Amino acid sequence: MKNQLTHRILSWASIAFLLLFFPIYDSFNGAGVRWLISLTVLTTILASAALSYLGFKKGEKEINLLISAGLGIFSLAIYFLRIYLEDMTLQKAGTAPVWIDSLREFLLVFLVLSVLGSAFLGILREWERSSFENQSSLKGRKQSLVRDFFLGTGILLLILIVANYISVIRNHNFDLSSKGVYSFSAEAKKILKQIPEGGEVDVVAFYPRPLENAPSSDKSAALALRRIRPDLEILLGQLASIHPGFKVKFINADVELDELAEFGQVSNGNILLRYRKSGSIKGPYPEQKVSVKDKSELEDLERKLVQSFTNVTTKERKVYFTQSNGERYSQVFQNLPNEKLTRLTAGLSFLNFKVDGLGFQNNWPPKVPDDAEFLVIAGPTVPFGPEARLAILEFFKKKKGKLLITVEPKGGENFDWLLEGAGYAFVKATLSQIPSQPGLVVAKSFRKHAIEESLSKKDNGVVFPYGGYFEPKAPKDPQNKDLDSYILLETGGDSYLDVNSNGKQDANDDKKNVPIALILRSANQVGLPPVNSQDPNSPPSIPETKSEEEGRAVIFSGTSWITDQYLPYAANYELAGATATWMYQDISLPAIPPKKEEIETVSLTDGQKRAVWILGMFLFPGLIAGLGSIYVVRRRRVGQSDEK
Incomplete structure (x- = not known):
């Protein structure tokens, strides 16, 4: 009797634990807790199988319970195999074999069938056991056994309801769309x-x-x-x-x-x-x-x-705005509402940046604070001295710091001492695009890059007023070119050099598509085409690297676009925020494919259309009529033979 009670407890426990395992396992992130849950379920199933096998040795046939335990263990093995394949896909990222996803979907079918089969056979065995005991017991005992069986079935149903509730809370579902529209990709989950x-x-x-x-x-x-x-x-x-x-x-x-x-x-x-x-x-x-x-x-x-x-969960970082060389962040511009950077600094604070000024009170120049990770140099009007230049270059190249620089065309600082290492130079000029608005350009010509990928308003362009542009310039000493450069944004083909600054394209005003934003990196990672690029004419994209292993800088040929007057327009705010967050971005958004459902269309030739018409109008109706006639004739013959 005691042995039968143990059998029954382990049988019901193995069914309940198996059904609860999958939603509960994913509810915990700790490896220790997950191992404990897995071992508990596996031990229960193995114990149930062992008792069933020993009972079989004694002549008690419990084949259903043995098969149920086997299917339960098989389902656990499939589940952990699918986890292993998913981890392999995440580790190899874009280099993972394409057959892994198909294999995981194939295994999912066997996983579901194994779990359902294990639960069904376990319940069936308990039903058989109760029925057998009812036939060999007294009337009172029969009632007790029936009551116990229905009580156990009710408890199991309650467990199923709880498992379903947990699954709903955890939102386990299966995405059957061809492109995974209703689920996240493996790269995104990682x-x-x-x-x-x-x-x-x-x-x-x-x-x-x-x-x-x-x-x-x-x-x-x-x-x-x-x-x-x-x-x-x-x-x-x-x-x-x-x-x-x-x-x-x-x-x-x-x-x-x-x-x-x-x-x-x-x-x-x-x-x-x-x-x-x-x-x-x-x-x-x-x-x-x-x-x-x-x-x-x-x-x-x-x-x-x-x-x-990624932007909101990154750790808080200290960003310093230089203010000793007539920058927009300095006290000189605090009384000019349109020229301040209040909106920019407020936006950076929402992106987990802690903003502070860097001036004489911080012994700048030439000392860059030890806790500085990110420097913003917004439109200096006074050139930096030799010590300040050396400190900025050391911060960028040796300390792998991050720089966001905007050049002020009306100022005396053109950053040629930094651009020389990338093979570029700043050119002071008036760029116009919109009639009667000299010096104003709406730039929409973005190059492919992680910054551009995150802009939802890039089609609206960037309102870029009163800026110059960059042009390639080989350094005097080739060894001085120690930075990699990449064009982020150009003015577009509609802009022109407005020599007279009158907002009109005169005879001597040439249209020119020129760079107004450059990306500089201290590591040799830029300018290489993608390895798996399908279009050889497409512009090269920058492969992502670890942000802590390289210095990154983005330099713009104008400053007014980030001021309070112009920052709310078009994609200005998004571009400023995306530039700041990219400094510490180690992911590649192009690795996450867009969820675009492609509808395949089939075109039929005239002959195929005619064949479909003949099949639908004559062949199928004739086949149905012929088979029906044969059936009716045979029934009549059978009826006549029975009468005789």
């Missing part, structure tokens, strides 16, 4: 799992419900947003299964006004990512918005989310 210990990322999506209307909302825009929300709920719901630190919430900004107090000015069609460190109870928090207002924008949503996640 990045999104890297939430700092104890931190949380709030993902707040502002979208109306499918059947919800607001009088103040734009009807056409609201309809498009209502269509997007169900897809977003599926995709964003996956974040909780990637890491428990993600907290997803949906708010209708036109209706749920009481929920908007902590988010400031927001509108529907945006997704806000906000990072809260461990123990932080009061803002402001690092946050960034992602705009998705049309179904087509879902194709690049994964890449934008990963970029925003």
